[in-house]
Amino acid sequence: MGISFFSPLGASEGRGGRQHSLAARILLHIFDKPSAERLLVKKSAQPSSEKADWMRSCLELADSPKDSCLPNPRVGALILHRNKVISKAFHAGPGKAHAEALAIQRARSKGFRKFSEASLYINLEPCCHLNKRTPPCLPLVLDCQFKEIFIAHPDPNPQVAGRSIRALRRSGAKVEVGLLKEEAEDLNQAFLKNQQEGMPLVRLKAAMSFDGRWACPNGESKWISGERSRALVHHWRAKSQFIGIGYESLKRDGSRLNARLGRRSKPKNILVFGGPKRLGKNLPVIKANGMDRVHQIPSGVDLRKSLQTLYKEKGVCEIFLEGGPRLATSFLEADLVDHWMIFYGRGLIGGSARYTIGADWALKSPQESIKFQPQRVELLGSDVFVEGKLHVYRSRTK
Template sequence: MENKHRKYMELAIELARKGLGKVSPNPMVGCVIVKNGVIIAKGYHCYFGGPHAEAETLKSAGGRANRATMYVNLEPCCHTDKKTPPCVPKIINAGIKEVIVAMKDPNPEVSGKGIKTLRHYGIKCKVGLLQKNAEELNRAYIKWITKKMPFVILKSAVSLDGKIATRTGDSKWITSRQSREVVYRLRSQVDSVLVGANTIIKDNPSLTAHRMGRNPVRIVIDPKLKIPLSAKIFNTNLSQTILITKEQNKQSAYLKRLESRGVRLLKFLTKNGRINFKQIMYELAKDNIASVLVEGGGETNALALEDGVVDEVMFFIAPKIIGGRAAKTPVEGEGIDRISQAINFKFT
């Protein structure tokens, strides 16, 4: 099966990728319809709340879809409790004879039900072609829908000797303009960017995509409410800003000023003086945030890693030596006593 159908599924996955940064928390889905060895229609899910890939492609194919084969990187949906109508009835009504699916939808409301319904109506279904590719593409969606937590990427720019700033705190710029543009593009592809209060105080960043695409939700952790009201993230409406602080902070003139500027407040109970990152991530997932880019300093990064929420680490390494025992590193905190306690990742 793979040799005959692979190129069409590769195209479906390529089309699906066009929805990156536009359809979340929905999955990215691409669809290709083939008849007698010829592609007669193709499409993808373009934006959240918009038509699904299968519906768009069937609309483009029209009557030619009858007795054709459909390739789709995710199982067609069959549930009705959502913004758009289900795709399975459309596939049945169009007369599609076979559906090749890369992976089942992990959403419990679908999870095999779409395939079962198609087979019930006599449509052949094959599942698993390029499944790993499909899972990698929608890794954020998979984690969000199955674990009720966003996919978390920890990003840092470091020197060859593992420093993110000099002993005086100077960090502009360790890496190149090209590296920063990659980060801006990455911001446009995730749902949110998260930093700690010290990053805002020291660098006063806007945390936007710098016209590379959609701006992410900006999240800052500030338990002690020490960020000045003049900070850029509190004074620009380029995207939503969320301030995470501790439950013990009473309503104050400072917080009222932030709320009047559209800043959303999330309060959490602290333990040992800090907010647990898992609590934060569970709450963000409820707000349909399926991916988070952590761009904090050493302390914020250390806490995220310690609490076990990080899925991927991305280091931009510059050919520079900074030195200095007091220079900042990308992961600080208490650290570990033995190498066996290290947090392990795999190169990809």
């Protein structure tokens, strides 16, 4: 387990009882409490009620598939009767049963019939549209006449968009929407971006030396980060729908880019940016994942248009972008990165800035920089892992 540096001033449970984080203690020593709070990176206020705890279990269920569920969202469902779990289920991906349908079916197969005294927890509004492989869940949920239904957030799919919530309310059910909304939206960031913008979500992963280098001046980058960080990368590869990589990195590192979790090694869908017209069949990435899983995007394309086409025509909903720095820079310049995952190794590399983000940028002041909003900071062995959203995009002067 990593250490969360930016615990809110509300303090965390430590060995010696309730403790403030080091940062919080220092700030409280210097400033009054309101000013210290302003200076700390605050997590959103997390409701800590029984209902929120049930919804949290629902989100954990939703997140249990080890592979991507896209183009479908991650959904978990819980049925409770007198505070006891009657059944639970999660959606395992396209073509598979929806979480609430499965939870209802499991409850029924146990002989449970008292749905009108039961509560349903689900992180996404039930579906009500027909043009898909699985039947809509709304009729099933209506038929159960649950006493109460908790939904983390509405489904932005224009074919649903609050229709199911309204239908459930019209039926007389007590429906509460918005419990742990922020956490639930984070879980389905890619699905939400797909529905709202018709684009894939891009997560940029980088392993950097403590001074921001992706590789030594000779291009060697094995290994800037430690074993724990690399294990987390494999976990994220497994969960992601597509992996993106620049040709130079592929050529230099001979990466396989499959997801190696314990003994299991799973092929992935790969997008290679740039490189020669035809990729050599002997590239490790092709051997490990198969020729038909590796797609190439020629250099010099308009990246934004190209991602829109990849979404519409090839169903690319999410890209876990593994670099290198030139490709990452292209994505940042086109304002296409949604989420950062940076592993800072403990070494200082120095030398030229060739293998850094924006090696050619010439900012005139820090105010012009691209900013990101850290959401999580953890120690992974001796690496520092920082994760967050891209916050503000500003064009830079070359």
